[in-house]
Amino acid sequence: MVLRPSSSTGSAAAAVSAGAPSDASVDAGFARDMSIHHQQAFEMPFIVRDRTSDMAARQLAYDICWRPVQSYADA
DSSP states (O other), rough: OOOOOTTTTSHHHHHTTTOOOOOTSSHHHHHHHHHHHHHHHHHHHHHHHHOOOOOHHHHHHHHHHHHHHHHHOOO
């Protein structure tokens, strides 16, 4: 759920109690679109890794792939 300080309800607590947006809402559509966008961003380094022989590019692709995993492990 997205909290908007400028919402017409006047308070963040009221926005939270309103519940989740419907599947047809702009917020749900945006979340679906961003999910696809992030999946594509995750796949791109693997494509680079598989299609190049440049070791610097392969190392960068590896770092991009594994940095998020390492961040979660460190948390």
